[in-house]
Amino acid sequence: MEEIKRVEPRTLSGFMELLPQDQIKFNEMLNIIKSTYELYGFLPQETPIIESSEVLLAKAGGETEKQIYSFKKGDKDLSLRFDLTVPLAKYVAAYYNELTFPYRRYQVGKVFRGERAQKGRYREFYQCDIDIIGDGKLSIINDAEIPSIIYTIFKKLNFGPFIIKINNRKILNGLFDELNIADKMKDILIVIDKLEKIGMEAVKEELAKLEVSKENIEKIESFIKIDGTTDEKLAKLQALNFESEIFKQGLAELTEVIKYVRLFKVEEENFMIDLTIARGLDYYTGTVYETNLVGYESIGSVCSGGRYENLAGYYTKKDLPGVGISIGLTRLFYNLKELGLINTENKSISKVDIITMGVGLENAVEISNILRENNISNEIYKEDSKVKAKFSYANNLEIPYVIIIGEEEVEKNMYTLKNMITGDQKLVSKDEILKELV
Amino acid sequence: MEEIKRVEPRTLSGFMELLPQDQIKFNEMLNIIKSTYELYGFLPQETPIIESSEVLLAKAGGETEKQIYSFKKGDKDLSLRFDLTVPLAKYVAAYYNELTFPYRRYQVGKVFRGERAQKGRYREFYQCDIDIIGDGKLSIINDAEIPSIIYTIFKKLNFGPFIIKINNRKILNGLFDELNIADKMKDILIVIDKLEKIGMEAVKEELAKLEVSKENIEKIESFIKIDGTTDEKLAKLQALNFESEIFKQGLAELTEVIKYVRLFKVEEENFMIDLTIARGLDYYTGTVYETNLVGYESIGSVCSGGRYENLAGYYTKKDLPGVGISIGLTRLFYNLKELGLINTENKSISKVDIITMGVGLENAVEISNILRENNISNEIYKEDSKVKAKFSYANNLEIPYVIIIGEEEVEKNMYTLKNMITGDQKLVSKDEILKELV
Numbered sequence: 001m002e003e004i005k006r007v008e009p010r011t012l013s014g015f016m017e018l019l020p021q022d023q024i025k026f027n028e029m030l031n032i033i034k035s036t037y038e039l040y041g042f043l044p045q046e047t048p049i050i051e052s053s054e055v056l057l058a059k060a061g062g063e064t065e066k067q068i069y070s071f072k073k074g075d076k077d078l079s080l081r082f083d084l085t086v087p088l089a090k091y092v093a094a095y096y097n098e099l100t101f102p103y104r105r106y107q108v109g110k111v112f113r114g115e116r117a118q119k120g121r122y123r124e125f126y127q128c129d130i131d132i133i134g135d136g137k138l139s140i141i142n143d144a145e146i147p148s149i150i151y152t153i154f155k156k157l158n159f160g161p162f163i164i165k166i167n168n169r170k171i172l173n174g175l176f177d178e179l180n181i182a183d184k185m186k187d188i189l190i191v192i193d194k195l196e197k198i199g200m201e202a203v204k205e206e207l208a209k210l211e212v213s214k215e216n217i218e219k220i221e222s223f224i225k226i227d228g229t230t231d232e233k234l235a236k237l238q239a240l241n242f243e244s245e246i247f248k249q250g251l252a253e254l255t256e257v258i259k260y261v262r263l264f265k266v267e268e269e270n271f272m273i274d275l276t277i278a279r280g281l282d283y284y285t286g287t288v289y290e291t292n293l294v295g296y297e298s299i300g301s302v303c304s305g306g307r308y309e310n311l312a313g314y315y316t317k318k319d320l321p322g323v324g325i326s327i328g329l330t331r332l333f334y335n336l337k338e339l340g341l342i343n344t345e346n347k348s349i350s351k352v353d354i355i356t357m358g359v360g361l362e363n364a365v366e367i368s369n370i371l372r373e374n375n376i377s378n379e380i381y382k383e384d385s386k387v388k389a390k391f392s393y394a395n396n397l398e399i400p401y402v403i404i405i406g407e408e409e410v411e412k413n414m415y416t417l418k419n420m421i422t423g424d425q426k427l428v429s430k431d432e433i434l435k436e437l438v
Numbered sequence: 439m440e441e442i443k444r445v446e447p448r449t450l451s452g453f454m455e456l457l458p459q460d461q462i463k464f465n466e467m468l469n470i471i472k473s474t475y476e477l478y479g480f481l482p483q484e485t486p487i488i489e490s491s492e493v494l495l496a497k498a499g500g501e502t503e504k505q506i507y508s509f510k511k512g513d514k515d516l517s518l519r520f521d522l523t524v525p526l527a528k529y530v531a532a533y534y535n536e537l538t539f540p541y542r543r544y545q546v547g548k549v550f551r552g553e554r555a556q557k558g559r560y561r562e563f564y565q566c567d568i569d570i571i572g573d574g575k576l577s578i579i580n581d582a583e584i585p586s587i588i589y590t591i592f593k594k595l596n597f598g599p600f601i602i603k604i605n606n607r608k609i610l611n612g613l614f615d616e617l618n619i620a621d622k623m624k625d626i627l628i629v630i631d632k633l634e635k636i637g638m639e640a641v642k643e644e645l646a647k648l649e650v651s652k653e654n655i656e657k658i659e660s661f662i663k664i665d666g667t668t669d670e671k672l673a674k675l676q677a678l679n680f681e682s683e684i685f686k687q688g689l690a691e692l693t694e695v696i697k698y699v700r701l702f703k704v705e706e707e708n709f710m711i712d713l714t715i716a717r718g719l720d721y722y723t724g725t726v727y728e729t730n731l732v733g734y735e736s737i738g739s740v741c742s743g744g745r746y747e748n749l750a751g752y753y754t755k756k757d758l759p760g761v762g763i764s765i766g767l768t769r770l771f772y773n774l775k776e777l778g779l780i781n782t783e784n785k786s787i788s789k790v791d792i793i794t795m796g797v798g799l800e801n802a803v804e805i806s807n808i809l810r811e812n813n814i815s816n817e818i819y820k821e822d823s824k825v826k827a828k829f830s831y832a833n834n835l836e837i838p839y840v841i842i843i844g845e846e847e848v849e850k851n852m853y854t855l856k857n858m859i860t861g862d863q864k865l866v867s868k869d870e871i872l873k874e875l876v
Contacts, residue, residue: 007496009531009753012514015486017529019536020543023482039810041788041817044461048453048562049487049548050507058445069488069516071509073552076450078507091455093447098457100834102821105458110487114511124486139820141799152810263803315447350479361579365701372477372590379479382577383540396538 014115014123016330021344026333028346030108032156033128033327037106040149042130045105047087049112053077055090058314067113080112084129084326085311092133093315101135102142120299120338122330131324133311138321140253143287143307144260146325150291150303151266153327159341161294162302164266165274168254168287169306171237172278174247175223179216188212189278192224196276200224226275230258233273250286257287285309289325299335303327348397351437352378355390357406364405367415370430376437394420401437452553452561454768459782464771466784468546470594471566471765475544478587480568483543485525487550491515493528496752505551518550522567522764523749530571531753539573540580558737558776560768569762571749576759578691581725581745582698584763588729588741589704591765597779599732600740602704603712606692606725607744609675610716612685613661617654626650627716630662634714634735638662662714668696671711688724695725723747727763737773741765786835789875790816793828795844802843805853808868814875832858839875 011017018026038044053070056079069080081087084107092103108128115121130149132142147164154162172192176185191206198206200221207217226236237251254273261271279288286307293302305325312320336342352371354364364380371378381390394402404416409427417433418425428436449455456464476482491508494517507518519525522545530541546566553559568587570580585602592600610630614623629644636644638659645655664674675689692711699709717726724745731740743763750758774780790809792802802818809816819828832840842854847865855871856863866874 004751006754007493007752009528009750010490010493011486011528011532012488012490012516015488017485019533020481020483023484026484027482038787039813039815041786041791041815043458043787044465045458046461046464047455048449050450050453050550050562052448052450055445055448069509069511071507073507078450090447090449094449095457100831102831104817112488124488134821137821139822141818141820145818145820260799260803263800265807312447313442314445316444348479349476349481353479361698362701365698369703375477377477377479379542380579380583382579382583383572383575384577393538393540 012123014117014121016122016125016334021347022333022337022342024346024349025342025344026329029157029333030126030128030329033153033329034106034108036149036153036156037108037128037130039152040104040130040145042104042106045088045091045107046109047081047084047091047107049080049110050078051081051087051090053079055315056081056086059086064113067115069112069114082113083111084109084127085131085324088129088131088133089312089320090315092320093312093318096316096318101133102138103133104130105133106130120331120334122334125328125330128327128329129324131311131322133320133322136319136321138323140256140287141260143253143323144257144264146287146289146305146323147257147261147266147271148264150289150325151264151270154270154291154303159293159336162270163292163294164271164303165277165290165292165301166254166257166261166271166287167274167277168250168257169278169284170246170250170286171254171275172250174242174244174250175220177244177246178242179219181212181216184210184212188220192220192276193278195224224276230268230271230273233275234258237275253286279304279306283308287323296335296339299339302332302335346398348399350377350379350397350399352376352401352403353394353397353399354378354380354403354405355387355394356381357387357390357404359405359407359410363410364403367403367405367430367433370434371437374434374438403433450561452555452559454560454563454772459785460771460775460780462784462787463780463782464767467595467771468564468566468767471591471767472544472546474587474591474594475546475566475568477590478542478568478583480542480544483526483529483545484547485519485522485529485545487518487548488516489519489525489528491517493753494519494524497524502551505553507550507552520551521549522547522565523569523762526567526569526571527750527758528753530758531750531756534754534756539571540576541571542568543571544568558769558772560772563766563768566765566767567762569749569760571758571760574757574759576761578694578725579698581691581761582695582702584725584727584743584761585695585699585704585709586702588727588763589702589708592708592729592741597731597774600708601730601732602709602741603715603728603730603739604692604695604699604709604725605712605715606688606695607716607722608684608688608724609692609713610688612680612682612688613658615682615684616680617657619650619654622648622650626658630658630714631716633662664713668706668709668711671713672696675713691724717742717744721746725761734773734777737777740770740773784836786837788815788817788835788837790814790839790841791832791835791837792816792818792841792843793825793832794819795825795828795842797843797845797848801848802841805841805843805868805871808872809875812872812876841871 068082110124111127112124150164176182187210195203204217226233277290284306288306290301291303307323309321311322356364368378368380402418409415414427416425417428506520548562549565550562588602614620625648633641664671715728722744726744728739729741745761747759749760794802806816806818840856847853852865854863855866
């Protein structure tokens with residue numbers, strides 16, 4: 001063989017690559033998310049990773065656009081998708097006539113953003129999205145179904161207590177309408193959004209800088225400070241007796257959403273009204289959601305989304321209101337791992353490892369076939385190695401059961417079945433193996 | 439709203455994007471492939487889509503390199519992966535100390551090649567790969583397990599008869615060794631590879647152009663023409679009585695592989711020895727596989743692979759022999775669809791659609807919760823539409839069952855369950871619904 005110039009086999013920073021036991025856990029989480037989306041009847045969708053830059057960047061601008069991986073191939077300007085919402089908008093606009101509305105879809109896949117590399121920030125990461133898109137209209141009850149989906153997923157993921165925070169942008173908008181400072185709303189919301197980070201006093205100072213009157217700052221403060229149980233918050237909002245139509249509409253929507261969130265059996269401890277959350281200022285127009293892991297609020301929202309008025313305005317004249325959420329699984333996995341909350345209890349996919357000792361592998365193949373026919377994942381150790389090496393393979397991968405076949409077993413037409421967790425082993429027949437393992 | 443400049447929502451040619459019913463079928467096929475790989479105990483692997491160009495192109499060159507999507511981001515030269523083998527090599531070299539050998543992994547994901555656009559050729563497409571990588575050595579029995587995996591997958595995919603063609607490169611190499619024309623082997627194999635396309639006479643003419651002697655052309659022809667049953671082919675190869683060590687070794691390996699393929703219960707009609715297949719000339723060194731759908735040979739091999747001597751020579755000095763296969767699912771799906779072999783019998787993920795008529799949605803939420811708790815996928819039609827619109831949603835999506843809740847049902851605490859396929863409907867209790875649907 002000619003002399004080979006070797007390259008260091010490195011993976012780029014900002015790109016997740018896992019060892020098998022972590023990948024098994026990651027896939028388990030991915031499967032919980034997908035199967036829950038399917039339990040609610042969402043249709044699968046898969047759009048290309050590469051799109052025409054013109055299509056993908058129809059709406060983008062500013063910070064997002066800078067992060068996008070764009071390149072030329074031949075005479076084509078191409079980009080890698082940076083979220084799953086723009087491709088959804090393109091898809092719905094393109095196939096509008098072939099879709100049935102409300103169009104309920106999920107898409108789970110990688111998106112790409114060339115962000116500055118830092119801890120927990122990935123340049124290639126999974127988003128797990130669902131959206132419900134209406135044709136011209138979409139019932140508010142859809143907004144109540146979403147927290148039920150989040151609830152089901154995080155219950156199944158089983159990483160401890162979590163809370164889904166719900167708000168309605170129209171209540172915020174209505175407040176500014178009521179105070180006659182709707183023109184400053186955008187700037188004020190940006191300030192309010194910082195509340196958790198900088199505290200109330202700093203928020204008030206920033207509001208003053210925006211030339212909000214003292215009286216209005218006080219009203220904003222008392223609004224933000226509305227507290228108590230979910231029902232108390234609704235009652236206090238009602239008691240404000242605001243005249244603003246947009247406020248009234250928002251409150252009616254929020255009240256209806258809360259009513260149905262309860263009917264969908266989301267437990268009281270797993271949701272709350274949070275009047276401070278606003279999210280994507282240019283995008284969401286009604287209900288908004290964030291989800292926190294209780295005790296780990298610092299990692300930020302682990303599942304967010306909301307209601308928008310028009311999905312695909314950059315592609316079609318059709319009026320397509322929608323509601324949706326996204327789980328950033330790569331980042332969530334990283335954070336949970338950092339917090340020590342990821343149990344990589346499964347290091348193997350095989351439930352059974354089959355080892356021969358001094359007899360031919362044909363004996364192993366026979367029982368392997370039978371296990372597989374019974375849907376029991378298994379593998380045969382096929383290398384001509386010492387007994388110790390054969391067992392250390394099963395040990396390293398923590399395969400739960402080993403079937404040992406030696407001369408005695410072949411003679412008796414039996415198998416030694418070893419439980420690798422308890423260390424127990426016994427001589428059993430094929431039928432007994434199936435009884436034990438199915 | 440300001441005037442919006444609209445962009446046509448198009449998808450690039452060469453990129454697959456499916457409507458829901460096709461996506462459901464595509465995902466079913468993907469799940470059959472993944473779950474079969476897991477049944478054989480293969481560990482999941484996921485490498486990044488973007489890699490450093492230096493790493494990804496360590497080995498590439500020629501035609502492949504031209505097709506690669508490469509670009510700069512900041513000062514980094516990046517490329518999109520063009521197969522799953524190079525990332526596997528990188529991964530095994532990088533994590534060698536943390537992996538247990540033989541390392542059995544599957545990776546299912548998209549790869550990217552900027553090929554000339556043509557029918558059935560995709561620039562972004564799924565590969566579904568398994569490989570078994572040994573540390574220094576790898577038993578030949580692994581080569582026999584592979585056809586068993588192909589067999590299980592294509593049986594489950596259920597697209598009709600298929601045949602796995604098996605050969606061993608050492609037999610071909612041994613032939614040239616025996617004929618003392620090993621120096622011309624590469625060129626001759628390229629010619630032989632065209633046999634199915636151009637026929638024997640044209641092959642012989644091309645061999646003559648390569649200055650292969652008439653005598654040797656005759657020997658090559660009689661070798662290629664070896665026919666009969668699998669056992670007859672093995673016997674005829676044996677009867678050649680070649681002296682070449684490499685030939686003897688290849689024949690011994692092929693004989694052992696065939697013996698174990700039978701033990702793995704691959705049916706005789708689903709495999710054969712095909713002495714003409716060579717595949718990736720620079721890469722495979724032993725057993726090679728191709729798989730054809732019987733009657734649809736023109737679409738080419740739907741699952742191919744083989745044994746290689748050294749996976750990761752460009753990244754490590756470690757000797758890492760392996761055997762693996764790949765299924766190009768995007769292309770396979772396209773071809774099956776073109777052939778009319780894809781039944782998109784499922785247009786919905788939901789098994790049940792719940793429709794209210796003149797009563798509140800809270801009645802629907804209750805039964806929806808119960809169905810979900812019993813793992814029955816379902817959805818509620820929530821829009822305030824006419825009855826006809828409600829039913830046409832269920833009809834369009836071909837949801838198998840509809841539960842109808844009207845005033846009578848609420849009064850009696852019963853549900854009307856309609857089987858949308860037979861048209862039968864009956865008034866039933868919650869328990870009866872579960873009995874019928876679980």
